[in-house]
Amino acid sequence: MYKIAIIGGDGTGPEVVKEGLKVLEAASKKVGFSYETADYDFGGERYLRTGEILPDSAVDEMKKFDAIYLGAIGHPDVKPGILEKGILLTLRFALDQYVNLRPVKLYPGVETPLKDKGPADIDYVVVRENTEGLYAGAGGVLKKGTLDEVAVQESINTRKGVERCIRYAFELCRKRNRAKKLTLCGKTNVLTFAFDLWERTFYEVAKEYPDVTPDYAHVDATTMWMVKNPEWFDCIVTDNMFGDIITDLGAMTQGGMGIAAGGNINPDGVSMFEPIGGSAPKYTGMNVINPLAAIGSLQMMLDVLGETKAADLVDKAIAHVTGTKLKSMSAGKMGYSTTEVGDMVAQFVADA
Numbered sequence: 539m540y541k542i543a544i545i546g547g548d549g550t551g552p553e554v555v556k557e558g559l560k561v562l563e564a565a566s567k568k569v570g571f572s573y574e575t576a577d578y579d580f581g582g583e584r585y586l587r588t589g590e591i592l593p594d595s596a597v598d599e600m601k602k603f604d605a606i607y608l609g610a611i612g613h614p615d616v617k618p619g620i621l622e623k624g625i626l627l628t629l630r631f632a633l634d635q636y637v638n639l640r641p642v643k644l645y646p647g648v649e650t651p652l653k654d655k656g657p658a659d660i661d662y663v664v665v666r667e668n669t670e671g672l673y674a675g676a677g678g679v680l681k682k683g684t685l686d687e688v689a690v691q692e693s694i695n696t697r698k699g700v701e702r703c704i705r706y707a708f709e710l711c712r713k714r715n716r717a718k719k720l721t722l723c724g725k726t727n728v729l730t731f732a733f734d735l736w737e738r739t740f741y742e743v744a745k746e747y748p749d750v751t752p753d754y755a756h757v758d759a760t761t762m763w764m765v766k767n768p769e770w771f772d773c774i775v776t777d778n779m780f781g782d783i784i785t786d787l788g789a790m791t792q793g794g795m796g797i798a799a800g801g802n803i804n805p806d807g808v809s810m811f812e813p814i815g816g817s818a819p820k821y822t823g824m825n826v827i828n829p830l831a832a833i834g835s836l837q838m839m840l841d842v843l844g845e846t847k848a849a850d851l852v853d854k855a856i857a858h859v860t861g862t863k864l865k866s867m868s869a870g871k872m873g874y875s876t877t878e879v880g881d882m883v884a885q886f887v888a889d890a
């Protein structure tokens with residue numbers, strides 16, 4: 539019996555999570571596992587109502603679950619940063635979800651802005667370090683608001699943090715069993731402290747994985763190849779900030795935020811699955827947002843929980859719906875409503 543915490547969150551978050559849960563229900567019936575869910579109302583509405591961002595008990599409570607399924611965080615009436623840092627980043631850090639796993643996969647029938655590229659060319663995963671780097675909150679400000687103001691924001695990279703992320707990436711690359719190539723995306727020519735640590739660790743760990751080819755690309759070159767030659771990539775591992783940036787680029791090449799899934803993973807703890815896209819306030823409540831990114835995140839949750847048969851089924855169901863039904867991945871242009879897309883995926887799983 540899996541225990542799953544549900545955080546619908548803000549904007550269209552609850553709508554897309556609802557469709558994901560439809561698919562979870564269908565998959566559980568089909569494959570034969572059971573689960574229970576518990577709802578949490580963390581997000582902008584609760585904050586505006588009560589002034590509380592995340593209750594003190596939240597992190598301990600989340601530790602009781604097998605996984606967390608999250609819709610979106612971000613509210614137009616709340617200053618940017620408060621909810622993102624107070625909910626999303628707090629949970630990622632406190633639950634030590636040290637990998638942010640983001641597949642860049644072009645499903646059949648999905649339009650990519652990359653000329654002459656198809657599903658065979660765009661199919662790789664980005665392993666983004668998720669607890670350190672520029673996100674660690676190290677630094678400070680002096681003489682704020684004066685002409686002498688000094689702002690320092692440091693990138694923290696620990697041997698332990700870097701190594702466990704790199705090791706995860708090698709394991710994943712081996713398990714994927716494709717080209718078996720892992721690219722470290724860094725900036726060794728300029729960030730000679732941080733990426734020296736990354737590079738040394740990378741090639742040390744690589745010795746333990748003789749079946750995986752280690753490869754290196756600077757982050758600026760990485761963005762170039764992601765557009766020009768995405769087929770060169772199998773797995774990419776990178777730090778928190780670079781990973782944040784390149785996965786938005788990756789998301790656009792796979793059809794946009796409507797389809798880009800992600801997971802914040804602690805392989806020894808509680809992982810949290812969330813679509814990469816935001817809360818899309820202007821589409822809230824209109825039943826037009828694409829739920830496939832959330833359904834894809836649910837698919838990743840099933841995989842991490844060990845329900846690989848269910849995960850494969852949901853993956854096939856998504857491919858079926860993109861390949862034969864949806865006109866576009868964009869909100870309002872799919873040719874179907876949010877709930878209809880969820881129904882079609884769930885139906886495919888049930889009929890499989």
Ligand code: IPM
Pocket residue numbers: 622623626627782814
């Ligand atoms: C993401 C988002 C977050 C991040 C923000 C909302 C804090 O952009 O999940 O990529 O920067 O990690």
Ligand code: MN
Pocket residue numbers: 782783786
């Ligand atoms: Mn981002």
